[in-house]
Amino acid sequence: MTQTVIVSAPGKVHLMGEHAVVHGAPALLSAINRRVIVSVTTSQSGLKIQSNIEHALKKQADKLIAESVRVVCERFHISPAPSVLISVNSGIPAGRHLGSSAAVSVATVGALLYFFKKIWNPELINTLAFEVEKIQHGTPSGGDNSACTYGGFIWFRKELDFLKTIWQLPYLVHKNLSPFYLIDTGQPEENTGEMVALVRKFMDELEDNGRLLLFQNEQATKDVATAVKYGNEALLIDAIKRGEKTLEGMGVVSPAILPLIQDIEKAGGAAKILGGGGKRGAVGYVLAYYRDKKKLHDIVKKHGYELESVVLAEEGVRLESGRNK
Amino acid sequence: MTQTVIVSAPGKVHLMGEHAVVHGAPALLSAINRRVIVSVTTSQSGLKIQSNIEHALKKQADKLIAESVRVVCERFHISPAPSVLISVNSGIPAGRHLGSSAAVSVATVGALLYFFKKIWNPELINTLAFEVEKIQHGTPSGGDNSACTYGGFIWFRKELDFLKTIWQLPYLVHKNLSPFYLIDTGQPEENTGEMVALVRKFMDELEDNGRLLLFQNEQATKDVATAVKYGNEALLIDAIKRGEKTLEGMGVVSPAILPLIQDIEKAGGAAKILGGGGKRGAVGYVLAYYRDKKKLHDIVKKHGYELESVVLAEEGVRLESGRNK
Numbered sequence: 001m002t003q004t005v006i007v008s009a010p011g012k013v014h015l016m017g018e019h020a021v022v023h024g025a026p027a028l029l030s031a032i033n034r035r036v037i038v039s040v041t042t043s044q045s046g047l048k049i050q051s052n053i054e055h056a057l058k059k060q061a062d063k064l065i066a067e068s069v070r071v072v073c074e075r076f077h078i079s080p081a082p083s084v085l086i087s088v089n090s091g092i093p094a095g096r097h098l099g100s101s102a103a104v105s106v107a108t109v110g111a112l113l114y115f116f117k118k119i120w121n122p123e124l125i126n127t128l129a130f131e132v133e134k135i136q137h138g139t140p141s142g143g144d145n146s147a148c149t150y151g152g153f154i155w156f157r158k159e160l161d162f163l164k165t166i167w168q169l170p171y172l173v174h175k176n177l178s179p180f181y182l183i184d185t186g187q188p189e190e191n192t193g194e195m196v197a198l199v200r201k202f203m204d205e206l207e208d209n210g211r212l213l214l215f216q217n218e219q220a221t222k223d224v225a226t227a228v229k230y231g232n233e234a235l236l237i238d239a240i241k242r243g244e245k246t247l248e249g250m251g252v253v254s255p256a257i258l259p260l261i262q263d264i265e266k267a268g269g270a271a272k273i274l275g276g277g278g279k280r281g282a283v284g285y286v287l288a289y290y291r292d293k294k295k296l297h298d299i300v301k302k303h304g305y306e307l308e309s310v311v312l313a314e315e316g317v318r319l320e321s322g323r324n325k
Numbered sequence: 326m327t328q329t330v331i332v333s334a335p336g337k338v339h340l341m342g343e344h345a346v347v348h349g350a351p352a353l354l355s356a357i358n359r360r361v362i363v364s365v366t367t368s369q370s371g372l373k374i375q376s377n378i379e380h381a382l383k384k385q386a387d388k389l390i391a392e393s394v395r396v397v398c399e400r401f402h403i404s405p406a407p408s409v410l411i412s413v414n415s416g417i418p419a420g421r422h423l424g425s426s427a428a429v430s431v432a433t434v435g436a437l438l439y440f441f442k443k444i445w446n447p448e449l450i451n452t453l454a455f456e457v458e459k460i461q462h463g464t465p466s467g468g469d470n471s472a473c474t475y476g477g478f479i480w481f482r483k484e485l486d487f488l489k490t491i492w493q494l495p496y497l498v499h500k501n502l503s504p505f506y507l508i509d510t511g512q513p514e515e516n517t518g519e520m521v522a523l524v525r526k527f528m529d530e531l532e533d534n535g536r537l538l539l540f541q542n543e544q545a546t547k548d549v550a551t552a553v554k555y556g557n558e559a560l561l562i563d564a565i566k567r568g569e570k571t572l573e574g575m576g577v578v579s580p581a582i583l584p585l586i587q588d589i590e591k592a593g594g595a596a597k598i599l600g601g602g603g604k605r606g607a608v609g610y611v612l613a614y615y616r617d618k619k620k621l622h623d624i625v626k627k628h629g630y631e632l633e634s635v636v637l638a639e640e641g642v643r644l645e646s647g648r649n650k
Contacts, residue, residue: 024543026484155484155485155488157482159480159490160547160551162554163492165482165484165490165492167484167488167490169488211537215536215539222484222485225485225488226485
């Protein structure tokens with residue numbers, strides 16, 4: 001009997017609050033319509049991992065998948081190492097702040113849990129995927145894996161070392177709003193850990209001015225959450241612009257992409273970096289909101305990039321199939 | 326058949342975060358070992374209310390109790406008005422920021438729910454008691470009734486107009502710490518609503534300096550939560566002092582009681598106002614922490630007040646008896 005389990009998980013964007021979340025402010029995340037699909041099937045020749053992750057990040061992804069196996073097997077005392085083939089088919093560009101790593105962890109853990117134990121428990125998937133993320137990234141906030149697991153909009157705040165707030169906001173994007181867009185500026189030179197360390201150092205130096213940046217960022221995050229709920233476009237654009245300004249103040253918006261953001265703002269829209277951002281060159285994906293798609297397309301084209309539509313508040317981790325053959 | 330239901334609920338203190346909580350910062354509340362006891366029994370002559378609440382606040386308490394009846398009856402379509410005798414026996418001094426009003430609402434709602442419906446559901450008690458509080462107080466945060474309902478330590482933050490964080494922290498006061506104390510400075514001239522309005526006006530004027538006050542208050546609240554969990558006395562005293570300073574900055578610590586607080590600090594302890602505080606004269610109760618009870622007693626005596634021990638993280642709303650006779 002060959003058994004195959006297929007599980008998918010979405011990528012994520014930070015609508016606002018990345019970096020600030022490390023310093024006690026809230027983050028608003030959203031699952032997006034880019035998914036990673038993981039299948040687990042019985043193998044005749046030990047643990048095998050296949051993935052379509054692009055070359056530069058393949059080794060890292062393979063390690064993530066191997067760690068997912070280890071964490072699940074440890075949790076359920078599965079020994080010796082299982083003989084399974086794990087295939088990862090990702091539609092989330094890696095290393096560009098769209099949560100590819102969290103999505104791979106969540107989908108792999110979800111598929112393994114169902115493969116070995118016929119358990120479908122998003123709470124447990126999230127907990128174990130966070131374990132995997134910690135091994136990989138040191139001190140992740142836990143926001144990414146929560147967004148990939150639960151889907152929708154996630155309100156996240158680290159209150160205390162031992163207390164994190166994670167709420168799924170019970171709404172979608174209001175129908176008054178037009179679509180959001182993604183713009184790929186390429187893979188940043190710096191990884192998120194380096195950017196977090198950079199901001200920490202910078203915030204220490206800024207002292208009270210750093211605290212005021214955090215305060216403004218928090219207000220922007222709250223306003224984005226409110227604007228998306230009630231379809232208040234003027235507030236949304238204003239809040240993204242204010243939030244982006246604070247990210248610039250934190251030093252995570254590379255000068256190379258500032259002109260793109262400024263052109264979108266000048267036209268009457270708003271755009272922001274995502275996640276770690278970038279210091280010098282590319283910043284990964286940029287999130288943009290602007291009602292006139294044609295005009296936005298022209299601006300983006302002028303800067304040498306492509307425009308991609310994106311749907312927010314997508315479904316979280318999902319069991320695609322778990323049949324016995 | 327005469328049926329009698331008896332329910333009790335604790336009062337509360339703000340360990341830190343009062344006032345700041347109105348502006349987005351967190352509050353740390355604790356249920357205390359002062360309780361209100363409410364009994365509901367069948368009556369032959371319509372709705373009757375008895376209470377031992379002191380004269381000046383009796384009318385207000387009676388209204389609170391009548392509103393509790395109305396809210397519960399409305400929720401369960403109980404009509405006509407029930408013929409019950411409600412007796413309130415309060416061990417929580419009223420009008421002094423110990424949560425007397427929330428405790429009365431919670432215990433009365435709890436007793437009525439059990440009397441009419443044999444339902445014991447703290448979640449529902451909290452929701453309905455919050456309705457009662459809103460009728461009485463306009464825009465309460467919901468922190469007080471949560472502390473009186475759930476007991477223990479409550480971490481409370483209003484994130485958005487439609488999102489409140491309420492966590493019960495899963496620990497008691499660490500055994501390394503000595504007891505906390507209460508000092509009754511008398512009933513403040515101003516009520517909490519007036520004090521909240523005062524701070525709001527003040528914060529608007531302060532602009533960035535107000536935001537920094539909030540930031541410091543938030544840090545103090547977090548440090549108190551951490552210190553109480555791990556029994557870090559030095560951090561606890563330092564955090565209460567820092568938090569009290571921010572409350573002074575907000576204008577809610579009456580000059581009349583500042584010398585008391587300063588004397589406790591000079592001796593090596595810490596003390597703070599509670600809840601609304603007060604602008605001119607008395608501030609209601611003051612919360613103090615100091616290891617040497619004798620010395621603290623002398624300081625308090627010198628200022629003409631009495632020292633009372635208080636136990637934190639007490640049990641929340643409790644069904645004392647619900648027997649049929």
